[in-house]
Amino acid sequence: MGLPRFAMASNSTGAPNASSPFELARDESFWREIATYYDRTEGILNLEHGYWGKMARPVQSAYLDAMRMVNAQNSFYARKDFDGDEAVATRRIANALGAHEDEIVITRNATEACHNLIRQYRGLGKGDAVLLADIDYPGFKTHMHWLAEGRGVRVVEIKLPVRATQPEIRDLYFQAFEENPNLKLMLVTHVSNQHGLVVPVAKITAEARRRGIDVICDAAQSWGLLDFTVSDLGVDWAAFNLHKWIGAPVGTGALYIRRGTLEKIAPYPGEQDPDNTIVARRVHPGTYNFAARLAIPAALDFHEQLGSAAKEARLRYLRSLWTDAALRMPHIEVLGGKDEASWTGIGSFRLAGKRTIEDATALQLRIEKDFGIFSVVRKGLASGGCVRITPQVFNRADELGRLVDALKGLAK
Numbered sequence: 001m002g003l004p005r006f007a008m009a010s011n012s013t014g015a016p017n018a019s020s021p022f023e024l025a026r027d028e029s030f031w032r033e034i035a036t037y038y039d040r041t042e043g044i045l046n047l048e049h050g051y052w053g054k055m056a057r058p059v060q061s062a063y064l065d066a067m068r069m070v071n072a073q074n075s076f077y078a079r080k081d082f083d084g085d086e087a088v089a090t091r092r093i094a095n096a097l098g099a100h101e102d103e104i105v106i107t108r109n110a111t112e113a114c115h116n117l118i119r120q121y122r123g124l125g126k127g128d129a130v131l132l133a134d135i136d137y138p139g140f141k142t143h144m145h146w147l148a149e150g151r152g153v154r155v156v157e158i159k160l161p162v163r164a165t166q167p168e169i170r171d172l173y174f175q176a177f178e179e180n181p182n183l184k185l186m187l188v189t190h191v192s193n194q195h196g197l198v199v200p201v202a203k204i205t206a207e208a209r210r211r212g213i214d215v216i217c218d219a220a221q222s223w224g225l226l227d228f229t230v231s232d233l234g235v236d237w238a239a240f241n242l243h244k245w246i247g248a249p250v251g252t253g254a255l256y257i258r259r260g261t262l263e264k265i266a267p268y269p270g271e272q273d274p275d276n277t278i279v280a281r282r283v284h285p286g287t288y289n290f291a292a293r294l295a296i297p298a299a300l301d302f303h304e305q306l307g308s309a310a311k312e313a314r315l316r317y318l319r320s321l322w323t324d325a326a327l328r329m330p331h332i333e334v335l336g337g338k339d340e341a342s343w344t345g346i347g348s349f350r351l352a353g354k355r356t357i358e359d360a361t362a363l364q365l366r367i368e369k370d371f372g373i374f375s376v377v378r379k380g381l382a383s384g385g386c387v388r389i390t391p392q393v394f395n396r397a398d399e400l401g402r403l404v405d406a407l408k409g410l411a412k
């Protein structure tokens, strides 16, 4: 399968022909065509696409071709030509993120990128504190706690409201800065894995920088879900995934370290970088899936053909189809954004007053068994458990209608 047919309908900027992403987001026939590029999940309506992104067929083909080639050529390819091909993939990632090539290293996932940033951070000393929030990714919160314990520093954890606006989120971070003058490092999540809440990273980072607080940004869930570049985030260090919303094979992520800031992130244990110029020295993955990395350019081709703005608008629209209805249902509590800037395509909910993990687990099962809709329980929020709903670009508006009917059915 070659380049997607919808490329033919694109204008010279590469964006599909429609007067705006907002209008295109509501054009079911366009998205029906996009859906033809994806294999359908059988036996259930799958609304849990926050785990990883399904590859579009052109990406799948590139991946399978690469796998066959790597398997046939084996070490003769890997030892002689892979580095050059990987450099092409790295360049493509850098271009797509608006970064320099020497600021990016490909990782196996965002976890590898973020864990290395946390573990190899050099800046902490006695009396310092680190900051995180309840909406951060559970595996990164535990890593921050581990770091703090090892270095004898205090952990400050802020709790965000069940729903919040951009100014409310920003003010809670600023208040934490004000109340904890010894903060030295913080984790900030661009889009929460719990309910898709968008955190105003650039504003928070600018203030953190003014106060001498270093920032590690978790952009694992946001790249491809939202339309942005690294300069929009304004951070020095970030972790990305390519296997979520970019649609590359599972096993692909990226670490970003801005030029001139390598000194504070030590090389991977045992690696050398005396002049602090080589970002790749911050990672040591061992042998990994060569073919997955070789398919990255194909994934970025497909992603760019469709366009970040069009994807973001479609996903926001699909989310609004169920959250707008759910917000009018007294038996449902919706979690996530309170203003549109704080929302993404992802949202969460629970039954009003039912906040335990057991409640959320029973709710997820009921939606699956009684209504044939697959979703996932999220457990990290201070306010309790919830069920996350994550449509993908190939989901149809009427499928979100099925979810709305299920939510109504939960009143009984």
Ligand SMILES: Cc1ncc(COP(=O)(O)O)c(C=O)c1O
Binding pocket: 050, 051, 109, 110, 111, 112, 137, 189, 191, 192, 193, 218, 220, 221, 241
């Ligand atoms: C916000 C966030 N951070 C980090 C991760 C970890 O990503 P991965 O398991 O691909 O490393 C996820 C995965 O869902 C996530 O949503």
